Amino acid sequence: MATYHEICFPEIPWRYLDMSHTGWQSIREQIHENPPDVAAFTVYTATAPWAFIVAAEIKLVNPGAVIVFGNDHAAILYEEVLTGRYGSRLVDFVGTGNNGPFTMMGLLYALSGDLEQERVPSLAYRRGGAVVHQDASAYPLNRRRMPDYSLISDQLVEHYDKAFKTWYAGHYDLQRMITMAIDGGCHWGESPRRRCKHCSIQGLTPKTAAIGETVSALEQAVGTLGANVYAAGDSTLGFSRGQWQGQFSLLDDLAEACAASPVLRDRRFMLAYGLVYEFLHSAKLCQGFVRTWNVGLEAFDPKLLKQNSKGINKGPDRIYEALELARDLDYRLYVSGILGLPGTDTAQLRSEVDNWLALAQQYQDIITTVSVAAPAIVPGSRMYWEAYNSSPEVRSWHGEILPSRKLTELYLRTNTEVRLADVEAALTDLGRGVIQMGEAGSGMKFGGYMLGGTDQEERQEQDLLDDLCRQL
Structure with missing residues (x-):
C-alpha cells in the first residue's frame, strides 16, 4: 500500500x-x-x-x-x-x-x-x-506493482530483521525476509467442492504476476535490500507448465530468469507454498531459487485429510515421498498442520502427535518450523459457514467481532470426539518435543495460530473498547 x-x-x-x-x-x-x-x-x-x-x-x-x-x-x-x-x-x-x-x-x-x-x-x-x-x-495480478520495501527499511531493521534472526538465521545466507505476492489462487481449491474446509482465502481463481515486474522486484529485494522473499501466494509451487493442465508457466519463467540474472543466479532465496502434489512436480524445476518449501500437511490420517477436503496429500506415504525429495534437493521445510480436524477421536489425536514428533525427529536437519494448531473457525471458511448454518449458538455470536476461542471449542465439541483442552494438551506435548529437538542443536522452532484470548482477556479488551466509545 x-x-x-x-x-x-x-x-x-x-x-x-x-x-x-x-x-x-x-x-x-x-x-x-x-x-x-x-x-x-x-x-x-x-x-x-x-x-x-x-x-x-x-x-x-x-x-x-x-x-x-x-x-x-x-x-x-x-x-x-x-x-x-x-x-x-x-x-x-x-x-x-482482492x-x-x-x-x-x-x-x-x-x-x-x-x-x-x-x-x-x-x-x-x-x-x-x-x-x-x-x-x-479482482483486478489482474499482472497489473499490480510489486512492493518497495525500501520505504519501510527502518521497520525492517528495528523489528523484522530481529525476528528473522531469532527464527531463521541459520537456514539462509541472506539475513532478512520480505513478503511479495507473485501469484494468487489455488488450483486444488478452485473447485468449491474440493476447497479445504479450514481455508478462508477469498478469490481462489489461479493468477500470476507479470514476470518482468516480478524479476525486477526480486533483483531489488535480493541485490539491494539483501532480503529473502516469502512468495505469499496461495499455492505458488503449482504454477508450472508441467501440472494442472499446463495453464501457467510462472515457475518455468522464473527458473529461466533467475538462472540468467547476475543478481539471482546461484541464490536460493525464496520461501514458497505448495501442496504435496505440487512440490513433487516442481521441486527440481525450482531448486535453483526456492530455499524453503512451505507446506500445509494438515494431518497424516487419510480419513482426516478426506474429511477436511485435503485428500490431495493422500497420506503418510505420499507425504514422506515429498519430504525425501526435499532432502535430496537440499530444501528447507516449513511444515504446518491442524490437530482436531473433523472426525478426530482420542486415539487419532495421540497418533497425530506421535506422527508429528516422528517427522520432526527424522527431518529436523531441514525443518525450520513446525507450526500446528487447533482449527481456527474464521469467516470465509467452510468450517465457519457450516457451523453458522447448523448452530443457533454460532448464529447468536455472529457479528463484527467473533469469539474465536468459543467457536473452536464448539466446533470440536460438535465435529470430533475430543475437546479443546485435549487438543491444547496435545499441542503442548508436541511443542515441547519440537522445542527440545531444536534446542539440542537443530534450531527447529514450533509455532501455532492465534485463537483469540481467554474469556478474561477478551473481557478486558471489551471494557477498554467500551470505555473509549463512551468518551466519543
Whole structure:
C-alpha cells in the first residue's frame, strides 16, 4: 500500500505501524502526538477487537478521521462491521475484495475530490441508512506493482530483521525476509467442492504476476535490500507448465530468469507454498531459487485429510515421498498442520502427535518450523459457514467481532470426539518435543495460530473498547 501511496500521493505523509511489534501504549502516544486524517487497518478475526480499539482512540483524538477496515474478516463481514455496535460509530469504509491498493488509492482520490466515490472498486459504506456495496471482480495480478520495501527499511531493521534472526538465521545466507505476492489462487481449491474446509482465502481463481515486474522486484529485494522473499501466494509451487493442465508457466519463467540474472543466479532465496502434489512436480524445476518449501500437511490420517477436503496429500506415504525429495534437493521445510480436524477421536489425536514428533525427529536437519494448531473457525471458511448454518449458538455470536476461542471449542465439541483442552494438551506435548529437538542443536522452532484470548482477556479488551466509545 505504501508503494502505491508514494506514487499517487507523494506530497502526503504516511506512517506504517505493526501492532505485533508496536505495543498499545506506543500506538496510543503516536495517535495523540500526530493523529491521522485517514487510517487503514488490516483486520484479522482473532485480533479484530484491537482494530476497533485503535480506531476508537483515533476518533477520540480526531473525530473527523476516516477509518477504513480491510482484509478477509472485514471484507466478508462488511455489513456486520458497518452496522454493528462499534463499527457503525467507528468505521467509515470497508474494502471488500482482492483489490486492496486500487480500492485504497481510489478512496483517497475520492476523499480528495478527484474521483466520484461511486467509481471506487470493492468498497462498502453507509449511505441514507443503508449499506452500499460497490462489488468488483479482482483486478489482474499482472497489473499490480510489486512492493518497495525500501520505504519501510527502518521497520525492517528495528523489528523484522530481529525476528528473522531469532527464527531463521541459520537456514539462509541472506539475513532478512520480505513478503511479495507473485501469484494468487489455488488450483486444488478452485473447485468449491474440493476447497479445504479450514481455508478462508477469498478469490481462489489461479493468477500470476507479470514476470518482468516480478524479476525486477526480486533483483531489488535480493541485490539491494539483501532480503529473502516469502512468495505469499496461495499455492505458488503449482504454477508450472508441467501440472494442472499446463495453464501457467510462472515457475518455468522464473527458473529461466533467475538462472540468467547476475543478481539471482546461484541464490536460493525464496520461501514458497505448495501442496504435496505440487512440490513433487516442481521441486527440481525450482531448486535453483526456492530455499524453503512451505507446506500445509494438515494431518497424516487419510480419513482426516478426506474429511477436511485435503485428500490431495493422500497420506503418510505420499507425504514422506515429498519430504525425501526435499532432502535430496537440499530444501528447507516449513511444515504446518491442524490437530482436531473433523472426525478426530482420542486415539487419532495421540497418533497425530506421535506422527508429528516422528517427522520432526527424522527431518529436523531441514525443518525450520513446525507450526500446528487447533482449527481456527474464521469467516470465509467452510468450517465457519457450516457451523453458522447448523448452530443457533454460532448464529447468536455472529457479528463484527467473533469469539474465536468459543467457536473452536464448539466446533470440536460438535465435529470430533475430543475437546479443546485435549487438543491444547496435545499441542503442548508436541511443542515441547519440537522445542527440545531444536534446542539440542537443530534450531527447529514450533509455532501455532492465534485463537483469540481467554474469556478474561477478551473481557478486558471489551471494557477498554467500551470505555473509549463512551468518551466519543
